[in-house]
């Protein structure tokens with residue numbers, strides 16, 4: 001017999017504090033504020049939640065995830081990703097305590113699986129038949145996989161610049177895909193329009209789907225558990241709109257609420273200089289993040305979100321950074337490619353360029369003395385290198401003799 005989760009779970013508006021049942025909601029119907037989950041924390045048996053081993057991956061934590069009936073869980077085994085110690089990077093920077101959280105080890109190759117698993121399970125629970133998602137690629141691939149598994153229809157809206165391997169993933173899983181010209185914002189608007197018109201679930205992994213970013217909390221729980229119930233000084237996170245960062249923030253806040261930790265990690269968000277609306281808001285000390293209207297071109301397609309029309313998403317992310325006394329930093333295209341190549345060649349970690357920014361950032365932050373050498377830092381490796389080909393021509397020379405081999409590998 002599968003147990004029903006009995007705790008009362010609600011949605012709460014982060015602006016007007018209005019409370020809602022767990023329905024197909026995007027933003028707050030009263031004030032258009034961002035919605036987040038609320039649990040009866042005082043009734044949660046947190047020792048049970050954090051000691052359980054009866055479920056796979058993120059579903060160990062199902063008491064504090066938005067699913068009400070376990071029968072509806074759609075899973076591919078997401079979560080429980082490795083936390084490994086850096087090797088060469090520690091030596092090169094003269095630090096002993098840098099770790100990589102390999103979110104690239106998730107079932108479809110990116111951390112998006114955590115939120116998508118929760119969201120698709122919720123869509124199933126709400127008896128939805130179609131899910132639409134605007135995505136820079138990874139969330140589309142992930143949503144396509146989980147909807148295939150859950151028996152739901154999936155429509156994905158992606159920008160023309162999306163790497164082909166991500167499109168191939170989504171299409172292989174049977175999703176209906178369309179491209180939109182220009183930046184991600186156009187995809188965002190189309191997904192919103194279609195979901196408003198047809199009543200489809202809008203699964204876009206910004207803050208528009210409150211169930212989705214909730215899944216990202218589990219990264220915080222895992223880091224804390226994998227570090228023997230301790231909190232790192234810094235966590236460096238590649239950021240688009242920032243649900244990953246805010247999710248990690250919420251996870252640590254909950255651990256604090258349960259009395260399990262007594263400090264928060266500094267959360268450090270990283271963007272590409274080509275499209276860095278949250279970094280700009282941070283550096284200019286703005287109260288509210290402004291959309292990025294400059295045209296851009298970047299290799300870091302998974303983290304380039306101009307936020308035009310949903311600037312609040314950037315603001316909520318910036319607030320989390322500030323509350324943890326964290327930092328926002330941007331990298332040049334060259335720094336991103338160097339970090340990608342360094343990770344692959346010196347650490348054996350194949351990360352897509354958007355994910356390697358966490359490593360590029362630590363090199364910069366140590367040089368700027370923003371991270372001290374005795375601190376413990378976790379770099380989140382958000383997505384797999386197989387997601388995006390970065391080599392224009394890597395096909396080797398065809399040979400036939402040992403002489404040829406000797407010539408070729410000298």
Ligand SMILES: *Cc1c(COP(=O)(O)O)cnc(C)c1O
Pocket residue numbers: 110112138139205238239240241242243244245302303352354355382383384
């Ligand atoms: C989506 C994504 C990000 C950014 O996450 P947000 O939650 O949108 O800020 C970073 N890296 C990769 C590989 C991604 O797919």
